[in-house]
Amino acid sequence: MTLKGVLKLLLLSADEIAVAVFIFVVLPGFGVDVPLKVSVPLLVLLLLKDILIAPYVLGGGLEKRPLTGPEALIGMEAVVVEDLSPEGIVKVGNELWRGVCLNGRAKRGEKVRIVGFRGNLLLLERPES
Structure with a gap:
């Protein structure tokens, strides 16, 4: 995978990383524990969203060749x-x-x-x- 591809993947995963840090690091620091029954399905839902849009972002779906001319x-x-x-x-x-x-x-x-x-x-x- 190229550096450009790795950067796209990191940007695509930024929301999952931010939510995971917030749920597992920031909130417990303030004494708020989020149950795994809530946090894991939320992260899975975010990952599924990325799996659905990844072909367009990583596979060049948004950078298609012109079809005419x-x-x-x-x-x-x-x-x-x-x-x-x-x-x-x-x-x-x-x-x-x-x-x-x-x-x-x-x-x-x-x-x-x-x-x-x-x-x-x-x-x-x-x-x-």
Whole structure:
């Protein structure tokens, strides 16, 4: 897990940590004992809430890739329709796009990876052989 993921997990668990410290440390310091029949179900309920929202926070559910436009194509594979020397035409799904090969030339029928875009021109790379 990355540092960013660990920080997200800690922030996600902050309410459980705060409630646990309050129930088990602060309140007993003032002479108030909360029964385990109350404190444990409360903490379990808070943990269940985190389990339900964790996929959206930790799994990138809130940081989804765009589904349209050239940004959505980055990382996808395209098939060369017109030789890329270095510029030509590629087919992505059922669409034809103009593209430029950044690392040499690609012949018709070869597969290239979309790594970016400049306007409506796709930036392409041949796979390393």
